[in-house]
Every structure is written in C-alpha cells, then in structure tokens.
Amino acid sequence: MVESYRRIVLASRPHGWVTEENFRIEEVPSPQLQEGEVRVRNHFLSLDPYMRGRMNDAKSYAQPQKLDDTMGGATVGEVVESKSDAFAVGDTVRGMLGWAEYGIAPAQALQKIDARTIPMSAYLGVVGMPGMTAWYGFHKVLEPKAGETLVVSAASGAVGSVVGQLGKIAGLSVVGIAGGPDKCRYVTEELGFDACIDYKTAENAKALAAMIAAVAPKGVDAHFENVGGDVLNAVMTQLNPFARVAICGLISDYNAQPGQVPRSAILNPGLFLVARFKMQGFIVSDHLNLWPQGLGEIARQVAEGRIKYRESIANGLAAAPAAFIGLLKGENFGKQVVRLV
Numbered sequence: 001m002v003e004s005y006r007r008i009v010l011a012s013r014p015h016g017w018v019t020e021e022n023f024r025i026e027e028v029p030s031p032q033l034q035e036g037e038v039r040v041r042n043h044f045l046s047l048d049p050y051m052r053g054r055m056n057d058a059k060s061y062a063q064p065q066k067l068d069d070t071m072g073g074a075t076v077g078e079v080v081e082s083k084s085d086a087f088a089v090g091d092t093v094r095g096m097l098g099w100a101e102y103g104i105a106p107a108q109a110l111q112k113i114d115a116r117t118i119p120m121s122a123y124l125g126v127v128g129m130p131g132m133t134a135w136y137g138f139h140k141v142l143e144p145k146a147g148e149t150l151v152v153s154a155a156s157g158a159v160g161s162v163v164g165q166l167g168k169i170a171g172l173s174v175v176g177i178a179g180g181p182d183k184c185r186y187v188t189e190e191l192g193f194d195a196c197i198d199y200k201t202a203e204n205a206k207a208l209a210a211m212i213a214a215v216a217p218k219g220v221d222a223h224f225e226n227v228g229g230d231v232l233n234a235v236m237t238q239l240n241p242f243a244r245v246a247i248c249g250l251i252s253d254y255n256a257q258p259g260q261v262p263r264s265a266i267l268n269p270g271l272f273l274v275a276r277f278k279m280q281g282f283i284v285s286d287h288l289n290l291w292p293q294g295l296g297e298i299a300r301q302v303a304e305g306r307i308k309y310r311e312s313i314a315n316g317l318a319a320a321p322a323a324f325i326g327l328l329k330g331e332n333f334g335k336q337v338v339r340l341v
C-alpha cells in the first residue's frame with residue numbers, strides 16, 4: 001500500500017507567460033482503491049502545449065484545469081495494485097493520471113501498452129497523442145499527393161517531426177521551419193526533410209516568405225501549422241492554387257495577454273480568394289475511432305526505422321513546471337516528457 005505521493009496542482013492562473021508560482025507541489029495521502037479501479041506508479045509524464053490553454057479560465061474545446069487540482073496530463077507507468085480483472089500488477093499502461101507520482105483510474109480509462117519493443121515514454125509521443133495528431137492532420141486534413149510541396153512548422157517537435165517524415169514517406173518535398181541551427185540540422189540530416197528554415201533569422205513575415213520561396217520555388221501545396229504568427233502569414237503568401245492548410249496549433253499565441261490582438265491574425269484574407277486554398281483546424285481527440293489505425297501505422301514505421309523521434313527528458317516531478325515553461329519557449333528539442341521513476 002502506498003501511503004502518500006507527490007503531485008503538482010494549479011495554484012493560480014497565469015496572465016500572459018506561465019511562471020513557476022502558478023504551480024504548487026504537495027504530498028497527499030493515497031486514497032483506498034475501489035472495486036474496478038487500478039493504481040498506477042507513473043514512470044513518465046507528458047508535457048504538452050495544450051496544457052497552457054487549460055490553465056486559463058476560458059471557453060475552449062475542453063474544460064479549464066481546476067485550481068488546486070492535480071494538473072491534468074497523459075502518463076505511462078506500471079500497475080502496482082488492481083481491483084479489476086482487466087489489469088494485473090506489473091502491467092504497463094497509458095492513462096491521464098496527471099502531474100503526479102501515482103494515480104488511480106477506473107480500468108476502462110487505462111490502455112495496456114507493450115513496452116518491450118517500443119520504450120514506454122514513446123507512448124506519450126511518437127506512438128501517442130502527438131504522433132496521432134501528425135497522422136490525422138497529414139492524411140485527413142492535408143490530403144497530400146506525391147510530388148507536392150509540404151511545409152511544417154515546429155518541425156523538430158513531437159508533432160512536426162512526424163508530419164515531415166510522413167511527408168517524405170508519401171513522396172512529397174518537405175520544408176521544415178524550426179528555431180535555430182541545431183534543430184534545422186536535425187530536421188534535414190537526421191529526419192530527411194529536403195530543407196529547413198530557421199525562422200529566428202527572419203526579421204519579419206516578408207523576409208520569412210522570401211526564405212520559403214527560395215527553398216520551395218514551385219510554391220506550397222500543403223501547410224501543417226503548429227505555430228502561427230509570422231510563420232502562418234508568410235506561408236500563406238506562398239500557397240499554390242487549391243492548397244490545403246491544417247491548423248493544428250498556434251503556440252506563438254498561447255501566452256498572449258487577455259485582449260491582445262493574436263499574432264496569428266491573418267494579414268491578408270484576399271489570399272484565400274486569389275489562391276482558392278482551404279484552411280481547416282482540427283482536434284485529434286475528435287477522431288478517437290482512427291487512433292488504432294494511425295498509431296498502428298506509425299508504430300510499424302518506427303519499428304522499421306522509417307520514422308525517428310527524439311525526446312527532451314526532465315528528471316523528477318519537481319522539474320515539471322520549469323520543463324513546461326521551457327516547452328512554451330522552444331527550449332525542448334523533441335517530445336518533452338518528465339521521468340518520474
């Protein structure tokens with residue numbers, strides 16, 4: 001029996017940038033397990049940009065994170081106690097047990113994972129929600145065709161890195177956009193993208209647009225947007241007729257002050273008309289029926305070495321707030337997780 005465990009709660013809501021003071025780490029007693037429930041020792045916690053939106057008390061596609069409650073989040077770990085026939089002690093599972101060393105969930109809220117061939121942490125990244133996001137946005141929103149040119153922003157990250165590799169597998173020419181020379185080198189040399197633009201070297205959207213035009217001289221047919229701001233406005237000027245744009249995330253706006261004009265405000269709506277392109281937002285959790293197919297395909301491609309991935313690992317629960325703030329500033333390099341064991 002686990003007597004107590006540590007967790008991190010939302011202590012206050014941020015206004016603009018998140019600070020460590022918005023979180024509180026505390027030790028709490030472990031509740032008794034009820035019939036049908038499973039207790040899990042979390043080995044890894046996933047840190048994801050969507051968590052920033054939930055810290056606001058604002059209307060969105062998901063409920064806001066409650067104050068003084070365990071911060072929500074995906075976890076992988078090992079069953080240490082079970083009152084369900086579906087799970088035995090020692091099983092490895094994925095769940096939404098939050099920023100905590102241990103968690104309890106009803107059996108139906110957990111999924112068994114096979115950590116013998118794919119490491120446990122990858123079920124939070126490349127073969128987890130971010131990988132599925134890449135798969136859905138790429139195949140179902142962008143409807144790509146071999147020979148087309150694809151641009152993807154936050155290209156070295158959890159989602160973007162998979163999008164670009166799916167693009168190469170499908171026979172597209174792929175341009176990544178990422179922050180800094182190291183990330184760009186990784187994207188081209190290790191992930192096999194055709195080109196990568198370091199957006200930090202562009203003074204403004206116009207300069208960025210010229211850099212995109214230089215590496216995509218035939219124009220852009222499909223754009224997978226993770227960032228927004230200047231990136232979105234720059235890519236829009238380079239879209240070919242009937243291009244598709246998938247709005248996956250707009251991270252450059254997540255820490256905006258309430259009432260501030262979004263950086264992703266579209267500067268020239270006339271481009272929609274001239275290029276007749278289609279722009280569609282999507283949320284991966286709306287498409288749970290496709291997860292087995294998408295994640296099955298990605299797991300096979302990871303096992304075959306056709307899809308590579310990289311992780312930034314923070315150590316210990318107490319490191320989670322700083323790692324999360326770092327993620328929002330681009331300090332992560334690949335999928336950000338926290339090792340808890």
Ligand SMILES: NC(=O)c1ccc[n+]([C@@H]2O[C@H](COP(=O)([O-])OP(=O)(O)OC[C@H]3O[C@@H](n4cnc5c(N)ncnc54)[C@H](OP(=O)(O)O)[C@@H]3O)[C@@H](O)[C@H]2O)c1
Nearest residue numbers: 049133154157158159178179226249250252282283284330
């Ligand atoms: N729609 C959905 O269902 C869904 C699901 C999962 C994720 N998402 C979205 O997908 C995007 C990527 O998520 P992820 O988990 O793969 O994160 P990630 O790319 O692993 O990490 C975030 C990256 O965003 C970039 N970034 C941060 N702030 C930026 C800024 N102000 N301007 C430009 N770039 C910035 C940084 O890369 P650089 O150093 O390269 O700038 C950072 O490393 C996020 O927008 C997220 O909200 C959406």
